Amino acid sequence: MSGPSTYEPSNGFTKWLDARLPIIRFAKDTAIDFPTPKNLNYWWTFGGILAVCLVVQIVTGIVLAMHYVASTEDAFASVERIMRDIDYGWLIRNIHANGASMFFLAVYIHMFRGLYYGSYKSPREVIWILGVVIYLLMMATAFMGYVLPWGQMSFHGSAVITNLIGAIPIIGDPIKTYLMGGPAIGDPTLNRFFSLHYLLPFVIAGIVVLHIWALHVPGNNNPTGVSVKDVKKDTLPFHPYYTVKDGFAIVVFLILFAYFVFYAPNALGHADNSVEANPLQTPSHIVPEWYLLPFYAILRAITFDIGPIPAKLLGVIAMFGSIGILFVVPWLDTSKVRSMRYRPIAKQLFVLFVLASVGLGFCGANDPDKFVFKFGPDKLIVNYVDTQGNAQVSGRFDNFEGAGGAQEFVSKLPPSAGASVALSEEGFKWLWLSQILGAYYFLYFLVFLPLLGIIEKPKARPPSIAESVRKKHVSVPAAAVNPAPVAAE
Amino acid sequence: MSEHGSKAATANAGHAGDAHAGETRRDFIHIAAASVAAGGVAAVAWPFIQQLGPAADTRAASSAEVDVSKVPEGSEIRVLIGGMPFFVRHRNAVEMAKAVADDKLPMRDPATDESRLVKMQDGAYNPKILVTSGLCTHLGCVPVGPAQGSTGDFGGWYCPCHGSHYDTSGRIRKGPAPKNLAVPKYEYLSASMIKISL
Ligand code: HEM
Ligand code: FES
Numbered sequence: 239m240s241g242p243s244t245y246e247p248s249n250g251f252t253k254w255l256d257a258r259l260p261i262i263r264f265a266k267d268t269a270i271d272f273p274t275p276k277n278l279n280y281w282w283t284f285g286g287i288l289a290v291c292l293v294v295q296i297v298t299g300i301v302l303a304m305h306y307v308a309s310t311e312d313a314f315a316s317v318e319r320i321m322r323d324i325d326y327g328w329l330i331r332n333i334h335a336n337g338a339s340m341f342f343l344a345v346y347i348h349m350f351r352g353l354y355y356g357s358y359k360s361p362r363e364v365i366w367i368l369g370v371v372i373y374l375l376m377m378a379t380a381f382m383g384y385v386l387p388w389g390q391m392s393f394h395g396s397a398v399i400t401n402l403i404g405a406i407p408i409i410g411d412p413i414k415t416y417l418m419g420g421p422a423i424g425d426p427t428l429n430r431f432f433s434l435h436y437l438l439p440f441v442i443a444g445i446v447v448l449h450i451w452a453l454h455v456p457g458n459n460n461p462t463g464v465s466v467k468d469v470k471k472d473t474l475p476f477h478p479y480y481t482v483k484d485g486f487a488i489v490v491f492l493i494l495f496a497y498f499v500f501y502a503p504n505a506l507g508h509a510d511n512s513v514e515a516n517p518l519q520t521p522s523h524i525v526p527e528w529y530l531l532p533f534y535a536i537l538r539a540i541t542f543d544i545g546p547i548p549a550k551l552l553g554v555i556a557m558f559g560s561i562g563i564l565f566v567v568p569w570l571d572t573s574k575v576r577s578m579r580y581r582p583i584a585k586q587l588f589v590l591f592v593l594a595s596v597g598l599g600f601c602g603a604n605d606p607d608k609f610v611f612k613f614g615p616d617k618l619i620v621n622y623v624d625t626q627g628n629a630q631v632s633g634r635f636d637n638f639e640g641a642g643g644a645q646e647f648v649s650k651l652p653p654s655a656g657a658s659v660a661l662s663e664e665g666f667k668w669l670w671l672s673q674i675l676g677a678y679y680f681l682y683f684l685v686f687l688p689l690l691g692i693i694e695k696p697k698a699r700p701p702s703i704a705e706s707v708r709k710k711h712v713s714v715p716a717a718a719v720n721p722a723p724v725a726a727e
Numbered sequence: 728m729s730e731h732g733s734k735a736a737t738a739n740a741g742h743a744g745d746a747h748a749g750e751t752r753r754d755f756i757h758i759a760a761a762s763v764a765a766g767g768v769a770a771v772a773w774p775f776i777q778q779l780g781p782a783a784d785t786r787a788a789s790s791a792e793v794d795v796s797k798v799p800e801g802s803e804i805r806v807l808i809g810g811m812p813f814f815v816r817h818r819n820a821v822e823m824a825k826a827v828a829d830d831k832l833p834m835r836d837p838a839t840d841e842s843r844l845v846k847m848q849d850g851a852y853n854p855k856i857l858v859t860s861g862l863c864t865h866l867g868c869v870p871v872g873p874a875q876g877s878t879g880d881f882g883g884w885y886c887p888c889h890g891s892h893y894d895t896s897g898r899i900r901k902g903p904a905p906k907n908l909a910v911p912k913y914e915y916l917s918a919s920m921i922k923i924s925l
Contacts, residue, residue: 397866401867422809520868520886550866
């Protein structure tokens with residue numbers, strides 16, 4: 239979309255450089271003059287925020303790596319030393335650990351933005367696919383980073399994930415062994431994870447370059463989804479309009495970031511990771527970091543076999559499928575209309591999709607067999623052995639004592655029944671919620687998006703970006719005099 | 728291309744006179760070069776993949792000897808071999824009886840108690856000592872047992888991660904785990920010494 243370059247080298251040196259390495263021209267065309275739709279809202283600032291996050295992670299990570307020791311003997315102690323003994327080590331580690339969370343917060347908003355405004359649709363499929371690749375690499379990086387401090391959650395969380403890979407038939411076991419470098423998670427695993435954790439962010443940076451390159455071919459999508467028709471009327475130069483808008487959003491985002499770093503550095507983490515890893519003792523409740531919880535919930539939602547495929551493998555397939563499906567979204571969505579502003583049904587299903595995704599996060603954080611809510615007060619049951627020697631469970635009792643109580647029932651059984659009274663709770667399990675929400679997640683992509691494009695009747699779209707902006711401001715007299723300043727919203 | 732190709736074609740008896748014979752020869756060069764390159768890539772990739780596997784010292788440290796007479800009755804000890812946990816349990820009379828009595832019951836992963844034991848040097852079984860892997864067959868948590876004060880609904884082990892219950896023979900009886908706790912390779916070196924190998 240960038241028009242012919244308007245850069246004019248102004249002095250002898252820049253002229254000389256421009257003929258040899260036109261780097262100033264490149265910067266001016268891509269970051270200063272780049273024509274950007276004039277109606278972008280704040281959801282479009284998350285790209286810039288993400289770039290800041292990546293730089294923050296790389297800078298703090300390189301500093302941490304100067305003090306961190308990748309060995310099962312010393313890793314935990316070296317991180318404690320960073321926190322206690324190294325000047326400002328606490329600050330740098332808190333920034334890095336919370337930075338990962340902020341990074342994911344921003345990427346999720348960025349992705350939901352894309353799903354709502356149809357930014358994955360032609361001609362932006364490659365931008366979207368590169369984005370999903372970045373997201374996958376981010377998850378791999380964060381997963382391996384979380385193992386490094388060698389706490390209880392680091393160790394057992396990674397054990398659960400590597401075991402998942404072992405569930406894949408035939409190739410699963412060898413892959414698992416090659417991933418861990420031994421029969422179990424240990425020194426070889428920690429060392430290779432550190433090596434890759436250092437490398438992958440730079441791979442991400444490389445793919446970000448491709449992502450932006452691909453973006454600069456068709457240019458930005460915008461809240462109306464209507465393509466730029468007239469560069470003069472529909473767009474503004476990136477600088478100063480969007481450098482300032484992005485800059486403002488980045489500052490607001492950094493305030494939130496700083497709140498976590500300084501006032502709640504452990505709020506997003508897990509207490510168990512402050513205990514050094516012990517391979518002989520699993521913490522009672524293993525959970526991944528919050529940003530992976532929805533996928534963990536999908537993994538655990540499958541508790542039933544389908545034909546010859548066991549539940550465990552199905553769970554793994556569903557989990558990887560829930561991410562993999564993002565790659566083909568551009569082809570699953572059959573609608574010609576990009577922005578859901580003009581898609582009355584899709585818009586509502588999208589809101590449900592966001593709620594389902596967040597809800598899956600809560601499912602992932604909770605014990606699947608515990609209850610979202612209870613159907614009624616807890617009751618009592620009696621376990622006993624009948625005269626044939628089979629284990630039996632009684633009906634439910636409201637009371638222990640009194641007529642019709644559990645005690646009365648027990649007193650009627652022979653002593654050989656070995657009766658024991660237990661609490662019986664009934665309610666709506668987190669497992670069921672995760673099954674419902676997980677089903678919606680897949681339905682949204684596999685059924686609703688393809689069908690809606692055919693059956694939904696979209697609302698009228700504005701004829702152009704310039705028109706869409708002007709309509710909102712009809713009361714402004716002579717809008718044409720200087721449309722630029724009002725254009726930002 | 729066809730200019731020098733036709734010369735080559737005359738040399739190539741089978742394709743003499745064929746206008747496209749030169750391309751066949753060029754194709755051959757392309758395929759040969761690509762195959763050599765692919766072979767080279769594979770040959771270089773091999774060591775780079777193989778280095779990820781368990782190293783010789785890791786493989787060597789893959790067995791341990793355990794004195795089972797030190798395990799208190801009704802309890803267990805936990806052994807780490809190459810980072811893998813194992814349970815060595817000294818079952819009491821009730822636990823042994825329960826394990827055998829349940830042999831006939833329907834189970835997810837049917838196995839008799841005896842099939843989960845290993846013969847001593849004199850050829851007899853030692854039902855007091857049960858040796859199993861310490862990894863839950865669901866997602867690999869380490870179940871809790873008598874030493875942690877919880878043995879689950881069937882008196883063996885309980886996996887708190889997702890609620891799997893194992894009986895006193897280490898068989899899965901309830902919960903999401905698909906298989907019994909694995910019985911590792913081990914042998915009796917004497918009446919009280921066993922050697923567990925990975
Ligand atoms: C995509 C960018 C990155 C993400 C998402 C990320 C994520 C993480 C996470 C989640 C942790 C665990 C934090 C904790 O709970 O303590 C971590 C630790 C660590 N990371 Fe990164 N990281 C990134 C980039 C880097 C880079 C580029 C380096 C090195 C050059 C690095 C070096 C380290 C080190 C040494 C640790 C261990 C110290 C600690 O646990 O605080 N990271 N990382
Ligand atoms: S790992 Fe033991 S029940 Fe899931």
